[in-house]
Amino acid sequence: MNPRTTAWLALVAILLGGFVYFYEIRGEMSREAARDDEMRVHSGISTDAIDSIELTTLDGRAARFERREGRWWVAAPVEDRGNPTTLDAIASALADLPRAGEVSEPGSLEEYGLGGAARVVRFDVGGETKGLRVGSSTPIGGHTYVARLGDDDVVYVEQYRLNALNHEFSEFREKRLFGFDSGQVRTLRVTWPAVDGETQVAVALDDEDEWQMGVPIRDRADGEALRELLTNLSYIEARSFVDTRGEVEEAALADAFITFHWTLEGDHIERRARIGDLVGEGRLIESPSGQLYTIEADRALDFARTVNAYRFKTLSEFEISEARHLRLEFTDEGEGALRVEASLGEAGWSGAEPKIDPVRASDMVRALATLRASDIVADEMGPAELESLGLAPARVRIRIDAASPPSDGAEPLAEIALGRLDEARGLFAQRVGDARVFVLPVDLAADLPVSRVAFESDFEARSEADEIDEASDGEELPPSDLDADPLEGVEIP
Numbered sequence: 013m014n015p016r017t018t019a020w021l022a023l024v025a026i027l028l029g030g031f032v033y034f035y036e037i038r039g040e041m042s043r044e045a046a047r048d049d050e051m052r053v054h055s056g057i058s059t060d061a062i063d064s065i066e067l068t069t070l071d072g073r074a075a076r077f078e079r080r081e082g083r084w085w086v087a088a089p090v091e092d093r094g095n096p097t098t099l100d101a102i103a104s105a106l107a108d109l110p111r112a113g114e115v116s117e118p119g120s121l122e123e124y125g126l127g128g129a130a131r132v133v134r135f136d137v138g139g140e141t142k143g144l145r146v147g148s149s150t151p152i153g154g155h156t157y158v159a160r161l162g163d164d165d166v167v168y169v170e171q172y173r174l175n176a177l178n179h180e181f182s183e184f185r186e187k188r189l190f191g192f193d194s195g196q197v198r199t200l201r202v203t204w205p206a207v208d209g210e211t212q213v214a215v216a217l218d219d220e221d222e223w224q225m226g227v228p229i230r231d232r233a234d235g236e237a238l239r240e241l242l243t244n245l246s247y248i249e250a251r252s253f254v255d256t257r258g259e260v261e262e263a264a265l266a267d268a269f270i271t272f273h274w275t276l277e278g279d280h281i282e283r284r285a286r287i288g289d290l291v292g293e294g295r296l297i298e299s300p301s302g303q304l305y306t307i308e309a310d311r312a313l314d315f316a317r318t319v320n321a322y323r324f325k326t327l328s329e330f331e332i333s334e335a336r337h338l339r340l341e342f343t344d345e346g347e348g349a350l351r352v353e354a355s356l357g358e359a360g361w362s363g364a365e366p367k368i369d370p371v372r373a374s375d376m377v378r379a380l381a382t383l384r385a386s387d388i389v390a391d392e393m394g395p396a397e398l399e400s401l402g403l404a405p406a407r408v409r410i411r412i413d414a415a416s417p418p419s420d421g422a423e424p425l426a427e428i429a430l431g432r433l434d435e436a437r438g439l440f441a442q443r444v445g446d447a448r449v450f451v452l453p454v455d456l457a458a459d460l461p462v463s464r465v466a467f468e469s470d471f472e473a474r475s476e477a478d479e480i481d482e483a484s485d486g487e488e489l490p491p492s493d494l495d496a497d498p499l500e501g502v503e504i505p
Contacts, residue, residue, distance in 0.1 A: 064078045245272060409427070
């Protein structure tokens with residue numbers, strides 16, 4: 013074929029394909045969108061273009077909501093933050109409401125509930141006020157009569173499309189009390205009443221995004237506990253709204269259960285929130301704007317009121333995959349001191365006698381990888397006090413290293429001293445080289461050898477003979493195959 017002819021045919025094919033795509037495919041999509049818009053009660057309006065909404069709520073309150081700088085606010089009957097989910101749903105319902113049909117020659121609007129008894133919803137679009145009148149239900153079909161404000165044309169719509177309008181006033185208000193993300197907080201002060209006045213804890217993020225405590229002592233703060241507190245605070249929701257401030261409310265806030273002050277990234281404005289006493293079945297809370305709410309009474313218990321709850325209580329923290337060598341040292345408990353060492357190889361943890369069970373060794377390393385105390389007993393103790401807690405000398409010392417064998421002078425991944433186990437308080441412990449005394453949760457004793465006796469009964473590897481003895485536990489074992497008579501039960505002719 014002539015190359016010139018081929019080129020012309022290719023050009024025709026391209027043009028034809030472009031016509032099909034732009035006219036038939038994209039053109040049909042545009043025509044369909046135009047038809048959908050024509051079927052709307054209010055055509056030519058987008059959800060985002062609605063700047064304000066006025067309506068009477070199901071509980072009979074005349075309310076106005078305004079969009080300010082991209083978010084919804086309650087403008088009347090009180091000034092408050094609006095619920096974005098509920099108000100976006102109303103804006104969408106008003107902008108996208110499709111007609112299911114229309115009434116030809118409707119006559120009197122009263123006949124359709126669209127006269128004086130109609131429910132009216134007004135909204136502003138670009139400075140122009142529009143509105144929707146909602147009337148009675150159709151006799152059949154599950155539809156509702158509606159009409160545009162200032163228009164006598166009567167149409168009907170599917171009832172469920174108006175559900176977004178049917179809420180009590182409280183449901184249009186933002187129930188999440190604080191509009192911040194926990195990661196935005198840079199400083200935090202927490203205060204609560206004490207016998208001698210008031211206890212205060214003040215913490216701040218340093219340049220490495222680690223929480224440091226400045227009051228009442230200078231110490232590293234517990235980042236995990238603070239993240240949990242800030243998350244709980246940022247997501248706390250109102251149980252009810254309190255729009256009047258009287259003697260009862262002032263009294264409930266006078267002796268606040270707990271008070272928070274915080275600053276956010278990018279500014280130095282300190283915001284305050286107070287959780288007060290019980291009012292009815294809820295506990296009163298005041299937001300930074302001064303708005304009052306009640307929250308579920310037990311939500312206040314999410315926030316600790318002890319200084320130690322905010323202090324750093326991690327005794328050891330490392331990646332499990334880094335651990336290669338462990339050493340256990342048990343002091344004399346009447347049976348002589350004991351030292352156990354093991355290394356991690358392809359077959360798991362193993363070492364010389366006495367051997368540690370590889371599975372239990374893994375449990376121990378896993379527990380030490382993120383070992384957090386439940387409380388701090390003291391920042392420093394004398395020898396007699398340490399001895400009473402089983403820490404002078406320590407009943408058990410556990411060291412985890414990243415190399416096997418560890419080189420001289422190498423920093424361990426973890427080095428912990430364990431003392432006495434108190435079933436009521438927990439397991440007393442120290443970081444080796446740290447004067448502070450911690451208490452670990454009681455349940456950690458299941459994964460840590462808290463004594464030589466505990467090691468020998470729970471962590472030491474068992475020989476095959478020991479396992480057989482333990483399995484039998486004094487019971488008569490069935491005869492082995494070697495002891496059985498091979499002719500038993502066989503009739504010999």
